[in-house]
Amino acid sequence: MGAPIIDDELWALIGPLLPPPKPRRKKYPGRLSVPNRAALNGILFVFKTGIRWRDLSTKLRFGSGPTCWRRLRDWQRAGVWSALHELLLAKLRKAGELDFSRAAVDSSSVRAVGNGRKTGPNPTDRSRPGSKHHILVDANGVPISAILTGANRNDVTQLLPLIDAVPPLRGVRGPPLRKPKVIYADRGYDSEPHRQRLRARGIEPVIARRRTEHGSGLGKVRCVVERTHAWRHNFRRLRIRFKRRADIHEAFLKLGCALVCWNSFRRTEQSF
Template sequence: MAKPILDDELWALIEPLLPPPKLRRTRYPGRKPLDNRAVLTGILFILQTGLRWDLLPREMGCGSGMSCWRRLRDWQAAGVWEQLHEVLLARLRAADQIDWSRVIVDSSSIRAVGSGPKTGPNPTDRARPGSKHHLVTEAQGIPLAVILTGANRNDVTQLLPLIDAIPPIRGVRGRPLRKPQVIYADRGYDSEPHRQQLRARGIEPVIARRRTEHGSGLGKFRWVVERTHAWLHNFCRLRIRFERRADIHEVFLKLGCTLVCWNIFRRTEQSF
């Protein structure tokens, strides 16, 4: 039996977060709206396979690709994925799976088909159009926040925005986690002004310095964020950016992070 694209437990978390359907007219009600679960199944299928929207199989029962695209856009505007991410982070913290001893930041460049907002010449790909995924994780690699920019943006410019983008992590009684104590980063984030700003916030920066020998030992801690990038790129839609609209690609990024959190949470449950 094939593994379902959207399992019942995850759907039970997502369904209460979705906005209520629009009221239908009584005299001319029109076509009945598509079922939310079927539409979300189609969206996840596009995320996993990387297919074009117009190639979405009708046999799946999720309507046309454009219907799924419009529903994805509307759910993004309603903040569904940010809420789902916070719910999953809270569950992970309640299961004692959040290691707040440090956070790690890193970026990954991808090719963009065509141009559009938040694209730029990729210096690692012969100046072809590209985008960059900036990611911050906790000590075990659980994604906390992600930002999309053009591929020509320097990593250090997104260091402070990534810290600001970390959502409050609840799950236990008391103050939610928000500000990390230590941040690890590679040489791309080497900047004395940024170190000073982090210390002013009460965060200790552990950042490799340029023009120094390798072997600082930071790789023993930073590899987890590279693994998380690899997890995200297992979703074919995140390996290459096909969307001209930046907000749609950002939706897929956030959805990918929530699925990574969900997979980690499920493994945690199965280990008990």
Template sequence: MARPILDDDLWALIEPLLPPPKPRRSRYPGRKPLDNRAVLTGILFILQSGLRWDMLPREMGCGSGMSCWRRLRDWQEAGVWDRLHEVLLARLRAADQIDWSRVIVDSSSIRAVGAGPKTGPNPADRARPGSKHHLITEAQGIPLAVILTGANRNDVTQLQALVDAIPPIGGKRGRPLSKPQIVQGDRGYDHDKYRRPLHAAGIATEIARRGQPHGSGLGKTRWVVERTISWLHNFRRLRIRFERLAFIHEAFLKLACCIICWRQLQNSFC
């Protein structure tokens, strides 16, 4: 039997976070809204397969691609994926699956089909339009936050923003985790201007220095963020940005991070 796209346990976490449906008019109620679970199944299918919205198979019972697009837009605006991410991180911490000894930052550029917000000339792709995924993970590679920018934005400009974007992680008694002990990064993050605010906040940095020979030893621990970026790009919709509207691509990014957290949580009980 094929593995379902959306399993029951994950849906049980997501359903309470969805905004209530708009009230229907009593005289002319119109067509009955599509089932939320069916629509989310269609959204996940697009995320994993990379198909265009208008190619969503009708036999899946998910409605039209445009119906799924609208629901994804509404749920992104309602902050559903941010809240789901916090819930999953708290559950991971409760299962002792969060290693807070350090966090690691990295980024990856992708091609963007056409222009739009948060795109820019990609210096690694002959100045074609592109976007960049900036990611921060904990020590095992669990995604903590992700930021979308144009491909021409320097990695180091998002260092402080990534640290600030880490949500408070509950799951245990006491104060939620929010401030990491150490931030690790490659040479792309080597700039004292961006180190100083972290040091002032009591956060140490382990960032390779430009102009120094390779062999800093950071690769032994920093590789996990590269693996997580690979996990993100296993979702085919994230390999190339087709969405002109940035917040739709950001919705896919955040949903993919939630799926990765969910898989890690499932593996912790195996």
């Protein structure tokens, strides 16, 4: 299998965001550290294929599995993936491909191999351990914010946190965008107190109500968030949670959102 070498354009965006390497000791400096680009290739290989870290081969121009794992952990702590996501959102807005006049929210559950932080009994999988990805997208399906919780958390509990997690959307002159005008959601978000809180923030809630007939008509505007879930599930590490550590899975979740934004931006460039 060929190595998924990161292209030069994306590397030009990620490289400046990475923290500088630790200075080497003058006496007994040890082996040279793995280049950041090689480690990032290893991270992407694991992210896309789902293989175990220890099976990562250095023959494919990657670092070792433990080295790539440590870089992923350290870069998550440094906020690299969040900064990359915010940067790509600004580029999409500058290109006119970000429509935040309305947004849609939804969640998807994934099985967790073992327990750990932010896992819980999945009511849709015989109460096996699982996690839930909560996501907010714009009118085009671009992921704006994402949150990881246990699979037993109700969707409505993450509605306001998803809005609070929206980064400042820059890219054009004027103040950055921080909230959509309209929120679309399914019956899992039906809550009158949450509707009132959204209106207090200047956001119009369009949420299907429980115990009503199907056919609310929201599917034609909410389909974009379902499509975004399908895009993210192309990355095998987001289909199943293998690690007990929540910060590692959250790093993959943020990286997945950033790569979806990057793919959207590349499609925009190719259309011109």
